[in-house]
Amino acid sequence: MSKYVLRETALHLLTRIGEQGGFSHVLLDREIKKQNLSPQDGGLLTEIVYGTLQRRDLIDYYLQPYLSKQKKLKPWVKWLLYMSVYQMKFLERVPDHAILHEAVEIAKKKGHKGISSLTNGVLRNVQRNETRDLNEISDLIERIAVETSHPRWLVERWMEQYGEEVTTNMCRANMQHLPMSVRVQPMRISRSAAIEELERDGYEVGESIFSEQGLIVSQGNILNHPLFMDGKLTVQDQSSMLVAEMMNLEEGLTVLDACSAPGGKTTHIAEKMNDTGQILAYDLHEKKAKMVSKKAEQLQLTSIDAAQADSRTLQDIHSGQSFDRILLDAPCSGLGVLRGKPDIKYHKKVEDIFSLRKIQDDLLEHIAPLLKEDGKFIYSTCTVDQHENEEAIKHFLNNHPDFSIDPDFVSDLPEPLQQSEGLSEYGLQIFPYQWDTDGFFLTRLVKK
Structure with a gap:
């Protein structure tokens, strides 16, 4: 061309x-x-x-x-x-x-x-x-907004929630290229064998600290490599790999993935369980549920059943206490993925955060009863807004005394994350500048 x-x-x-x-x-x-x-x-x-x-x-x-x-x-x-x-x-x-x-x-x-x-x-x-010269702008919030091309309301909001340093670092990170990361399908290839093959073919790759299956690709287009085409690798941001790693999975469990498309986390769960047990994956849109099935097929995984459903109505399909593990990767404002989807910051409004929070609350409310006693419930989002993250969890726990934050949550995190500035009593907020990943939130609840 x-x-x-x-x-x-x-x-x-x-x-x-x-x-x-x-x-x-x-x-x-x-x-x-x-x-x-x-x-x-x-x-x-x-x-x-x-x-x-x-x-x-x-x-x-x-x-x-x-x-x-x-x-x-x-x-x-x-x-x-x-x-x-x-x-x-x-x-x-x-x-x-x-x-x-x-x-x-x-x-x-x-x-x-x-x-x-x-x-x-x-x-x-x-x-x-x-x-x-940007110093012509005397107003600090306006200067950060212009320098990093973020809407003023968003910079103001982050300033209130996190202060100047975190906000500035986050906005600047959102202007940088996000490195590609991939996950190996461990039943088909080991991480070390994948590294060896990729390096032999001229790729520059490193190991991720977020998952023992994760690789960071700093040189070379992985989408053109036979390992990817053959379904031995799948693209997934490192922060989202943390979800399956933190679910305490073992073989034979019954797992619910309530908002599963496009299927990166669903297939990771299946891999962590050696493709045993049963994973029921739902999505609001039929087309998206089909994407999950297709991804499972590409990775040669058979333990996943994907179907269309509004997860707020799953109690009509499943009886209470049906699942050992539940993942709610909730619909959110997506303010953590601005590095890879920069247009989001111009199209979002503050009202979106509040309307999405209503959906998050509803999902938590209707899905939680499906967890078995002593089961574990992971809540995650790809946003960095406290209203959708810590505050959503706080609200849920205040209304559900039978749930609490898993006391082992922090000690189960990869070691470098155990000291993270994003840790609070309600979970872990990952900021995009910390580990060269998307911004992401996750926590793990247990049912007493």
Whole structure:
């Protein structure tokens, strides 16, 4: 694919994601497959789209002095400027003159002479002049919001919950590339054998501290490797691998995974139990439940039964005290996964957190009775908001005296996590800057 067509494609995706709320990871993945892009072209397209989204507000701050206050830019022109400035300021291997030339050509083709002149003039100003100093912003919250391209309400909220240092570190981490991590299917290959094979093929890999099955891939596209294609490896963020590791699993248990799609945690549970016992995996959407079945098939796991159901109604299907272990990986605001899905931060509103919390409370309320006495219940989310995490658990425990936090929870964590600043009396909050992972919360409850 020519670099011109690649940038045109990036502009199309950015305008769609930025203006219509499409999911960046879904649209990118679809485009790369549709165009059958080489790893190099796919990598550059991903870099431009994610990088521009991650730094949208900072780039806008850089552009403001060169844009007329009266002129309202068409959305595609705005995104063309954003992606061009991103490449000029943050990508070293692409020369400015090439970026400028292609931006002007795209503007000519999509617009008229006035738009191509504006594009040329603005980008030449950006090229010639120093970038605008962030110290011009005296308000601390506003400065962090602009520097790290997070909405002001979110920075304010995190400041209230965690203070300046954690908030700043978290916002800055959300602008960094998230390393790929994978899990070995231990019944088909050991971690050491996988490392050996990958290193032989030129990949750079390291062991994860979160799971004895986890690998961090710092060099090489794992999706093209035979081990992945053959279902001996599956992609999963390290923080989410912690879930199955913390469930105290053993062979032959009956396990409920209440919100199971896309199936990463479900299949990990099956692997930890050597594909014995029974895992009942539910999802609200039939299409998503089918994804779980497909993932189990890819990894050659037979102990998983996936089906569509609203988990708030599972008491109509299962009698009380049916399960040895329950996982509720609850629907949440997703504010922990902004590194891999940067568009989330622009589309979420504070009200979403409160409406999701209602669903989390309902799920906890209706699923808890299905746990056997002395059973263990894991609650997890991929968010970093206390209202959805610690406060949800506190509320549940206040209303259910037969449940408590498992006293062995902390000592069962991998050793480096046992001293984490994210530990509270209600569970573990993992921040995205701590271990180069997604932001994630989990806790383990026991039924007395």
